[in-house]
Amino acid sequence: MRGALLLLGVGASAVLASPQGGGYGGYGGYGGGGDDDHRTSTTPTSTTAPPQTSGTTTTGNVSSSVLLGMNGDTVCTPYLCVGALVNGTTVQYTLQSLGKADLGWMAMGFGQTMANSPMVIMWPNADGSVTLSQRQASAEVMPTVVPTPPRIATKQPALSSLTGSNPKLVYTIPANTDTQQGIIWAFGSQRPSSAAEDATLLQHVLSGPTKLNLGNTLAADSRDPTNPISSLSGSDTPPPSAGVSTPLLPYQKMIVAHAILCVVGFLAILPAGALLARWLRTFNPIWFKGHHLLQLFISLPIIVPGVALGFAAVHKAGAEHLSDDHMKWGLGIFVLYIIQLMVGEFIHTIKPKSWSVDKRRPPQNYFHAILGLLIIALAFYQVRTGYKTEWPKQTGRGEISNAANIVWYVWVVLIPVLYFGGLVFLRRQYKQERMTRPKHRDETSESEEMRPRYRDSPDHS
Ligand code: HEM
Numbered sequence: 001m002r003g004a005l006l007l008l009g010v011g012a013s014a015v016l017a018s019p020q021g022g023g024y025g026g027y028g029g030y031g032g033g034g035d036d037d038h039r040t041s042t043t044p045t046s047t048t049a050p051p052q053t054s055g056t057t058t059t060g061n062v063s064s065s066v067l068l069g070m071n072g073d074t075v076c077t078p079y080l081c082v083g084a085l086v087n088g089t090t091v092q093y094t095l096q097s098l099g100k101a102d103l104g105w106m107a108m109g110f111g112q113t114m115a116n117s118p119m120v121i122m123w124p125n126a127d128g129s130v131t132l133s134q135r136q137a138s139a140e141v142m143p144t145v146v147p148t149p150p151r152i153a154t155k156q157p158a159l160s161s162l163t164g165s166n167p168k169l170v171y172t173i174p175a176n177t178d179t180q181q182g183i184i185w186a187f188g189s190q191r192p193s194s195a196a197e198d199a200t201l202l203q204h205v206l207s208g209p210t211k212l213n214l215g216n217t218l219a220a221d222s223r224d225p226t227n228p229i230s231s232l233s234g235s236d237t238p239p240p241s242a243g244v245s246t247p248l249l250p251y252q253k254m255i256v257a258h259a260i261l262c263v264v265g266f267l268a269i270l271p272a273g274a275l276l277a278r279w280l281r282t283f284n285p286i287w288f289k290g291h292h293l294l295q296l297f298i299s300l301p302i303i304v305p306g307v308a309l310g311f312a313a314v315h316k317a318g319a320e321h322l323s324d325d326h327m328k329w330g331l332g333i334f335v336l337y338i339i340q341l342m343v344g345e346f347i348h349t350i351k352p353k354s355w356s357v358d359k360r361r362p363p364q365n366y367f368h369a370i371l372g373l374l375i376i377a378l379a380f381y382q383v384r385t386g387y388k389t390e391w392p393k394q395t396g397r398g399e400i401s402n403a404a405n406i407v408w409y410v411w412v413v414l415i416p417v418l419y420f421g422g423l424v425f426l427r428r429q430y431k432q433e434r435m436t437r438p439k440h441r442d443e444t445s446e447s448e449e450m451r452p453r454y455r456d457s458p459d460h461s
């Protein structure tokens with residue numbers, strides 16, 4: 001049991017807490033030429049390949065690119081790359097699809113959260129035109145058009161390209177003072193219903209925060225910010241597939257803490273308390289003290305902050321509370337857990353006469369056992385939606401490593417097997433309880449083995 005707990009603890013923290021890309025797939029975005037740490041990810045493959053990029057002249061060698069020495073940066077996310085080229089007092093941004101999904105729309109925003117960041121959203125229309133829409137959202141809801149944005153963006157249809165497997169959409173905007181520029185990005189696979197700036201957008205496939213270094217000087221091995229899928233040397237350099245991590249944002253750290261505490265509380269402590277009861281209750285009255293300690297005094301200080309951190313993360317991210325299944329179930333499971341604590345205290349403190357005299361188990365005791373198992377079962381489901389759906393959805397950091405799946409699968413088999421295995425003691429338990437009923441008192445007294453171990457009533461324990 002201890003070993004198993006340890007496995008979960010280690011597994012959970014390795015999978016969820018890893019500060020490096022491994023745990024998360026590191027999809028926040030990989031720095032392009034701009035981030036010195038990540039330079040190596042854009043190694044040029046060949047300087048002799050024919051240049052195919054708009055920013056490179058056709059003389060066929062690197063040093064002739066007009067972009068060399070200019071300032072700019074490129075960052076790639078799982079669905080698109082964002083290139084920024086600083087040209088005097090304007091910045092030219094290129095959003096280029098990686099071709100992983102059909103292009104519906106692409107967007108970026110200036111800020112690190114979806115809420116309250118000015119956004120530039122672009123999409124191609126059926127007639128070959130491009131729409132640019134400047135919007136903002138006060139939370140994680142569909143952003144609405146801002147008629148007078150702080151900086152006005154101008155679409156550049158001539159620089160855009162709608163054909164091929166890597167369509168790109170380009171706009172320019174007056175530069176602000178950013179050098180390290182925090183941005184958010186989003187990719188939608190469904191084309192908005194019309195070319196109107198205020199057309200309805202279907203929710204993004206994926207989104208997230210990342211950053212650009214506008215102070216970066218473009219070198220030959222930099223990605224081409226005007227054609228981000230390739231490098232300035234002209235070679236098509238697919239974005240690195242191994243994620244280079246960007247640091248977790250504060251709200252994401254809160255989610256990690258939320259996940260660890262909830263996993264430990266709901267899937268380690270609570271099952272431990274249930275197993276303890278199941279396996280020990282017919283052998284040693286200490287089971288009750290252990291159960292009480294684990295389920296109340298240990299789990300409560302882990303679960304309450306764990307769930308609170310879930311709410312706090314949603315608040316910090318500017319997202320809407322209880323806006324999806326994970327959030328609603330999460331609250332529901334927490335309420336059930338509190339009810340369970342009260343039921344536990346109740347069945348322990350208030351023993352109906354049927355129990356204290358006849359030793360007949362009252363229905364509320366069965367209810368407590370069943371609700372306890374239900375909470376643990378729901379928590380298994382909840383943890384799965386948490387790491388599998390909710391994390392990628394809320395952070396845009398891509399799927400969590402498969403190790404989480406493996407730990408989850410092992411656990412979801414192991415815990416029920418251990419619990420239901422412990423039901424072999426049920427006959428022994430009922431026998432012990434039967435033996436202590438008044439009419440059996442005299443028959444039982446000598447049998448040490450059948451002395452009741454169910455001693456949780458205050459006057460006994
Ligand atoms: C039994 C365990 C869990 C419970 C009871 C639980 C409960 C909750 C609750 C109550 C919320 C916030 C609801 C709101 O503000 O409306 C939440 C949010 C969230 N939880 Fe969990 N959770 C659990 C496990 C996990 C796990 C394992 C992960 C894995 C990463 C996770 C990821 C998230 C995320 C990403 C959010 C949204 C945060 C945001 O939007 O910023 N949860 N959870």
Ligand code: HEM
Nearest residue numbers: 274277278292295296340341344345348365369372373456
């Ligand atoms: C949310 C936390 C809790 C969970 C998940 C939980 C779960 C369980 C489970 C599954 C059983 C049945 C064990 C078996 O197979 O025999 C059980 C029994 C029991 N629990 Fe809890 N429990 C929790 C909290 C508490 C608390 C706070 C108390 C208060 C003292 C308590 C008192 C008891 C008692 C007296 C029994 C024996 C019931 C009977 O079979 O007559 N539990 N618990």
Ligand SMILES: *[C@@H]1O[C@H](CO)[C@@H](O)[C@H](O)[C@H]1NC(C)=O
Nearest residue numbers: 047059060061062063064065
């Ligand atoms: C690149 O082209 C320029 C002028 O077109 C030439 O002077 C230079 O030697 C070339 N460099 C290489 C590495 O081929």
Ligand SMILES: *[C@@H]1O[C@H](CO)[C@@H](O)[C@H](O)[C@H]1NC(C)=O
Nearest residue numbers: 055066067070085087088092
């Ligand atoms: C920079 O801006 C000027 C004026 O708008 C334009 O003519 C020039 O082509 C731009 N340079 C690049 C490399 O895009």
